[in-house]
Amino acid sequence: MHPNPIYHDAARAQNLDFTRERAFGVLAISTDGAPLLSHVPFLLDAHGTLLDLHLVRSNPIARLLRQGSVTARIAVSGPDTYISPDWYEVADQVPTWNYVAVHLTGTIELRPEEELRALLDRQSAFYEDRLLPKEPWKTEKMTPEVMEKMMRMIVPCQMRIEEVEGTWKLGQNKPDAVREAAAAQVAGYGFGSETGLIAALMRGASKG
Numbered sequence: 001m002h003p004n005p006i007y008h009d010a011a012r013a014q015n016l017d018f019t020r021e022r023a024f025g026v027l028a029i030s031t032d033g034a035p036l037l038s039h040v041p042f043l044l045d046a047h048g049t050l051l052d053l054h055l056v057r058s059n060p061i062a063r064l065l066r067q068g069s070v071t072a073r074i075a076v077s078g079p080d081t082y083i084s085p086d087w088y089e090v091a092d093q094v095p096t097w098n099y100v101a102v103h104l105t106g107t108i109e110l111r112p113e114e115e116l117r118a119l120l121d122r123q124s125a126f127y128e129d130r131l132l133p134k135e136p137w138k139t140e141k142m143t144p145e146v147m148e149k150m151m152r153m154i155v156p157c158q159m160r161i162e163e164v165e166g167t168w169k170l171g172q173n174k175p176d177a178v179r180e181a182a183a184a185q186v187a188g189y190g191f192g193s194e195t196g197l198i199a200a201l202m203r204g205a206s207k208g
Contacts, residue, residue, distance in 0.1 A: 018166070049161050079194035
């Protein structure tokens with residue numbers, strides 16, 4: 001998270017809506033050595049308190065969870081872009097990187113394997129809904145043998161969210177005209193991820 005508080009004024013609901021829509025992040029757990037990391041799709045409930053996901057059974061995090069619940073964090077990244085100082089159209093600016101990111105911290109645990117099929121159905125339904133009017137894929141399209149084999153390889157997990165932190169670094173520290181000039185350049189020449197989206201967010205940002 002960026003230390004400047006001007007980038008942390010998004011409401012909890014805004015951070016959760018962003019996370020719920022994104023539905024993919026990096027799960028991190030501390031260990032005696034390097035942190036354990038896993039890139040995971042997930043479902044966040046309507047209240048922003050429970051997050052459901054599955055892991056491959058051989059994943060080091062899944063093996064660790066067999067010993068009991070642990071503290072974890074999921075980092076969810078959004079659009080981002082490099083900002084050239086020239087794009088501000090005023091003197092004495094410095095290069096920077098604008099981005100959106102939300103961190104969810106809480107306690108994660110393994111769930112009973114009996115919950116796995118329902119989780120898979122909910123996940124696929126959520127993602128397939130984004131592809132409408134395509135006919136949604138469902139697990140029923142898999143043969144029982146293949147479905148059983150897949151389910152033996154993964155385990156259901158649930159994270160109880162205790163803290164939500166968001167960084168929306170969009171140039172709020174700049175005057176409106178300066179920020180909007182940079183946003184126009186990002187839309188046309190931005191280098192990063194989803195530059196059109198972050199340009200739109202920059203145009204809507206303000207010092208508050």
